[in-house]
Amino acid sequence: MAISREEVLHVAHLARLEFSEEELERFTRELSSILDYVAKLSEVDTSGVEPTYNALRLENRFREDEVRESFPAEEILRNAPEREGSSFVVPRVIKG
Amino acid sequence: MEERSILSLRERLRRRELSAEELTRYFLERIERLDPKVKAYITVTPEEALAQAREADRRLSSGEDLPLLGIPVAIKDNICTRGVRTTCASRILENFVPPYDATVVERLKAAGAVILGKTNLDEFAMGSSTENSAFFPTRNPWNLERVPGGSSGGSAAAVSAWLCAGALGSDTGGSIRQPASFCGVVGFKPTYGRVSRYGLVAFASSLDQIGPLSRTVADAALLLQVIGGPDPRDSTSYPEPQPDYLSELERSPEGLRIGIPRECFSEGLSEEVRRVLDGALQAVKDMGCEIKEVSLPHLEYALPAYYIIAPAEASSNLARYDGVKYGLRVSGRDLMDMYKKTRSQGFGPEVKRRIMLGTYALSAGYYEAFYRKASQIRTLIIRDFEEAFSEVDLILMPASPTPAFRLGEKTDDPLQMYLSDIYTIPVNLAGLPGLSLPVGFTEEGLPVGVQIIGPQLADAPVLRLGHTLEKTLGLNLQPPLE
Numbered sequence: 001m002a003i004s005r006e007e008v009l010h011v012a013h014l015a016r017l018e019f020s021e022e023e024l025e026r027f028t029r030e031l032s033s034i035l036d037y038v039a040k041l042s043e044v045d046t047s048g049v050e051p052t053y054n055a056l057r058l059e060n061r062f063r064e065d066e067v068r069e070s071f072p073a074e075e076i077l078r079n080a081p082e083r084e085g086s087s088f089v090v091p092r093v094i095k096g
Numbered sequence: 097m098e099e100r101s102i103l104s105l106r107e108r109l110r111r112r113e114l115s116a117e118e119l120t121r122y123f124l125e126r127i128e129r130l131d132p133k134v135k136a137y138i139t140v141t142p143e144e145a146l147a148q149a150r151e152a153d154r155r156l157s158s159g160e161d162l163p164l165l166g167i168p169v170a171i172k173d174n175i176c177t178r179g180v181r182t183t184c185a186s187r188i189l190e191n192f193v194p195p196y197d198a199t200v201v202e203r204l205k206a207a208g209a210v211i212l213g214k215t216n217l218d219e220f221a222m223g224s225s226t227e228n229s230a231f232f233p234t235r236n237p238w239n240l241e242r243v244p245g246g247s248s249g250g251s252a253a254a255v256s257a258w259l260c261a262g263a264l265g266s267d268t269g270g271s272i273r274q275p276a277s278f279c280g281v282v283g284f285k286p287t288y289g290r291v292s293r294y295g296l297v298a299f300a301s302s303l304d305q306i307g308p309l310s311r312t313v314a315d316a317a318l319l320l321q322v323i324g325g326p327d328p329r330d331s332t333s334y335p336e337p338q339p340d341y342l343s344e345l346e347r348s349p350e351g352l353r354i355g356i357p358r359e360c361f362s363e364g365l366s367e368e369v370r371r372v373l374d375g376a377l378q379a380v381k382d383m384g385c386e387i388k389e390v391s392l393p394h395l396e397y398a399l400p401a402y403y404i405i406a407p408a409e410a411s412s413n414l415a416r417y418d419g420v421k422y423g424l425r426v427s428g429r430d431l432m433d434m435y436k437k438t439r440s441q442g443f444g445p446e447v448k449r450r451i452m453l454g455t456y457a458l459s460a461g462y463y464e465a466f467y468r469k470a471s472q473i474r475t476l477i478i479r480d481f482e483e484a485f486s487e488v489d490l491i492l493m494p495a496s497p498t499p500a501f502r503l504g505e506k507t508d509d510p511l512q513m514y515l516s517d518i519y520t521i522p523v524n525l526a527g528l529p530g531l532s533l534p535v536g537f538t539e540e541g542l543p544v545g546v547q548i549i550g551p552q553l554a555d556a557p558v559l560r561l562g563h564t565l566e567k568t569l570g571l572n573l574q575p576p577l578e
Contacts, residue, residue, distance in 0.1 A: 027452060040396075046476070054302055056289050
């Protein structure tokens with residue numbers, strides 16, 4: 001089950017990745033061979049089988065919505081690639 | 097230094113034959129001398145470690161008794177440590193300094209442990225050889241031309257080379273058990289939910305589990321006792337308290353029914369590994385256990401199902417690395433360009449491969465055929481284990497199909513690398529406890545591990561069988577490094 005170069009480009013955009021020509025060629029080849037391998041799953045008849053998303057089959061757990069102490073903003077901002085005062089700085093999003 | 101284990105060090109610390117500071121200096125000296133060859137650590141924190149050791153000495157002399165008081169340990173570098181950078185062996189987190197400790201780190205500190213540093217891994221724990229680290233590969237202390245396994249290769253190599261008394265790793269598809277097998281140490285992946293994941297950098301949340309790597313099964317039991325148990329900050333942590341693992345170890349395994357899955361001993365298993373495992377099996381029989389053949393008919397589908405489920409969860413979890421709040425930022429002409437440049441320069445090839453695979457599997461039109469299908473197969477794999485565990489108490493199977501391979505041997509073929517985890521992945525899919533225990537050597541002198549698996553929450557019986565088997569075999573597990 002081959003994946004096309006165009007599909008790889010589309011998925012890369014969804015994943016916010018970009019590739020050089022060489023990488024694009026390599027990822028197309030590698031993803032195709034991995035997808036060939038996982039196509040093996042279609043051999044199994046799974047009609048009527050419930051999917052598992054958590055092996056312990058845990059249910060949602062709820063708690064009261066209480067105000068608790070959190071991190072000081074200054075500690076969180078220490079890892080910011082770019083900041084101004086108590087804000088994260090990002091490239092302009094709205095055209096001005 | 098005599099017997100290499102946490103429990104024996106603890107006795108000597110308690111008897112005041114040795115101070116925590118002396119012990120910490122001993123390990124720091126070994127790291128300085130031997131780690132340039134092994135390269136197990138990304139970050140070593142001598143000052144913090146010595147401060148913690150001196151504090152431990154104060155408490156020891158005032159008669160305080162804590163489970164790990166003064167014991168030097170190492171932490172895989174995808175587990176957050178307050179004030180100490182946590183890189184995940186990725187360029188994207190190269191300078192990330194967490195503002196908090198993971199629950200497991202908090203618990204280690206509360207138990208008096210001394211933290212020596214952070215160990216190497218495959219980037220974001222994606223890999224089976226530690227060659228996917230963005231910084232450098234770690235080497236196997238038994239043979240420096242061989243890989244230590246992965247992704248917790250740094251932790252496994254550090255324990256093996258005695259560059260720490262014990263370590264934490266994480267295991268999503270075998271990342272504790274396979275490197276333990278390659279490096280001749282004990283590695284335990286507890287039941288999913290036994291150990292809080294709060295502060296573990298997420299890879300595949302329904303599979304990730306933190307666990308110990310150590311020289312002995314008793315040490316693994318002790319470390320698990322400290323780090324495990326419910327945590328309100330992880331809603332998937334198991335709500336009931338843990339049993340007392342150490343006292344459970346002393347019960348005799350006689351009469352336990354041990355299952356051998358016939359599918360594990362067919363094609364793909366190396367002859368040398370088979371020979372060593374046959375010896376281990378005989379030892380288990382001699383201990384008075386009953387051996388029974390069982391079947392896991394969907395075993396061959398575990399690996400392909402995993403390579404849908406894990407990348408799907410990873411592609412979602414790794415969406416957070418966008419260059420905005422922390423981590424690397426590469427500037428671009430606009431926001432989209434900044435995202436793309438940051439992620440493309442920040443992630444290595446294996447991480448990109450998995451993000452791509454996961455994004456594809458979750459994308460419109462493919463979700464049913466891939467993600468849902470794989471999750472249904474996950475149910476069938478769980479049923480296979482349930483069926484097997486209706487006839488036996490524990491299962492014995494290989495930890496890895498081969499001993500440690502050479503550096504560079506599998507880096508050009510992702511699928512070959514993935515096959516290294518063929519026996520460990522089903523255990524994560526089913527959320528089971530799995531122990532990897534060294535049980536012998538190849539002719540070349542490389543260690544080989546066996547895997548002991550139990551039903552969900554049967555962590556204690558798994559450790560008990562491992563402990564008895566370890567005592568019976570009495571292997572010498574010092575690598576020829578010095």
